[in-house]
Amino acid sequence: MKKTLIAINSLLDLGILKKYAIAGGMAQFYYIEPSVTYDLDLIVNIGSEENSLTPLSQIYTWAEKNNYLTDNEHIMIEGIPVQFLLEYNPLVSEALDNSRNISLFEVNTSILEPEYLMAIMLQTRRPADYERLIRFFSEADPDPVKFNSIINKFGLEEKYDAFRRRFL
Amino acid sequence: MNNEYLKNLSDHKSVFHKKGAKTPYEEKFKIIIELQKMSIEMQNRNAKRPGRDKKRCVWRVEN
Numbered sequence: 409m410k411k412t413l414i415a416i417n418s419l420l421d422l423g424i425l426k427k428y429a430i431a432g433g434m435a436q437f438y439y440i441e442p443s444v445t446y447d448l449d450l451i452v453n454i455g456s457e458e459n460s461l462t463p464l465s466q467i468y469t470w471a472e473k474n475n476y477l478t479d480n481e482h483i484m485i486e487g488i489p490v491q492f493l494l495e496y497n498p499l500v501s502e503a504l505d506n507s508r509n510i511s512l513f514e515v516n517t518s519i520l521e522p523e524y525l526m527a528i529m530l531q532t533r534r535p536a537d538y539e540r541l542i543r544f545f546s547e548a549d550p551d552p553v554k555f556n557s558i559i560n561k562f563g564l565e566e567k568y569d570a571f572r573r574r575f576l
Numbered sequence: 577m578n579n580e581y582l583k584n585l586s587d588h589k590s591v592f593h594k595k596g597a598k599t600p601y602e603e604k605f606k607i608i609i610e611l612q613k614m615s616i617e618m619q620n621r622n623a624k625r626p627g628r629d630k631k632r633c634v635w636r637v638e639n
Contacts (some may be wrong), residue, residue, distance in 0.1 A: 409605055409637055441596040442604040444611040446632045487636035512601055546590060547597035 409448075410513035411486035415474070416450065417515065424466045426455030429507035429518040431493065431500075431525070436540050438510075439522045439548040443540075447482060447489040451504045451520070454494070467492055499527060499562045522548045523555040530559070530567050542575050609635060 419425040429435070432449030454463055471483045482489040495501040503524035510519055520528075526544050529537035544550060559568050599607075612634045619632070 411638070437604050437608065438601055439597065441593055441599070442608050442611070444615045445608060446612065487638075489633075489635075543593070543597075547594050 409488065410515055412448065412488045412490065413512060413515040413517050415476075415485050416490070417517070419467065419470065422470070424454070424470055425452050427453040427504060427507075427518070428492075429504050429520050431503075431520050431528075432491075433540075435520045436525055436529075436544070438519055439525070440540065440543045441547060447491050449491050449493060451495060451500055451507075452492050453504060463494055464492055497531075499524070499531060499558070502558075503528060522550045523558055526550060526555055527558045527562060527564060530564050530571060531562070533567070538571065538575065541571065545576060609637070 416425075416428065420428070428450045430438075430448065431451045432447070433443075433445035434448050437443075437445070452467075454466070467483070468478060471478055471485070476486075477484045479489070481491050483492070484490075493500075495504055503520050506524065507518045507520050510517060522544060526541055526548075529541045529544075559565055612632075616632065616634055
């Protein structure tokens with residue numbers, strides 16, 4: 409994963425990405441016990457409205473130049489399938505803005521904070537998200553004030569109430 | 577089985593998983609690779625089962 413992170417960071421140096429953060433399962437497993445996952449999701453800000461029909465085209469061009477194979481939405485970067493996801497709604501956008509700078513495998517990187525990951529899981533509502541969200545409450549020590557603030561801001565109160573009644 | 581025993585069991589499991597959550601990320605990464613190997617092996621043994629995702633693969637990484 410070290411080489412993968414170094415390659416991803418080069419996209420910042422090249423100005424192809426303005427900002428990115430690790431999201432999805434690989435971000436969740438920073439805070440809870442790991443389970444199986446098969447890709448590395450990144451939330452990215454490309455810092456440009458140009459090419460809005462093909463916003464990730466520069467990343468795919470970069471991948472081709474570096475002989476990283478692509479398979480639909482995934483780019484195989486140093487052995488790991490990486491999916492680049494644009495900030496697809498205001499919650500995800502704010503999560504990226506507030507992402508945490510960390511070091512993994514001695515490489516500087518950025519990762520979504522647990523309270524935002526929890527809110528995104530609540531918003532997405534896949535079965536795997538619910539299963540992991542339950543574990544976040546028991547394993548991750550989230551800040552309840554911060555989590556509730558995010559829930560209220562993005563109108564997720566009803567979903568949270570329904571989740572809490574069913575699972576907590 | 578008494579309720580106190582079950583509560584103790586549940587509490588100890590909770591502590592166990594909380595401790596697992598604090599495992600360094602680099603160690604968790606190794607665990608994920610091992611889980612991928614096991615999952616792929618199980619998939620291959622159940623090749624006729626519907627819903628098998630052929631895109632899933634074990635990451636080929638050095639660390």
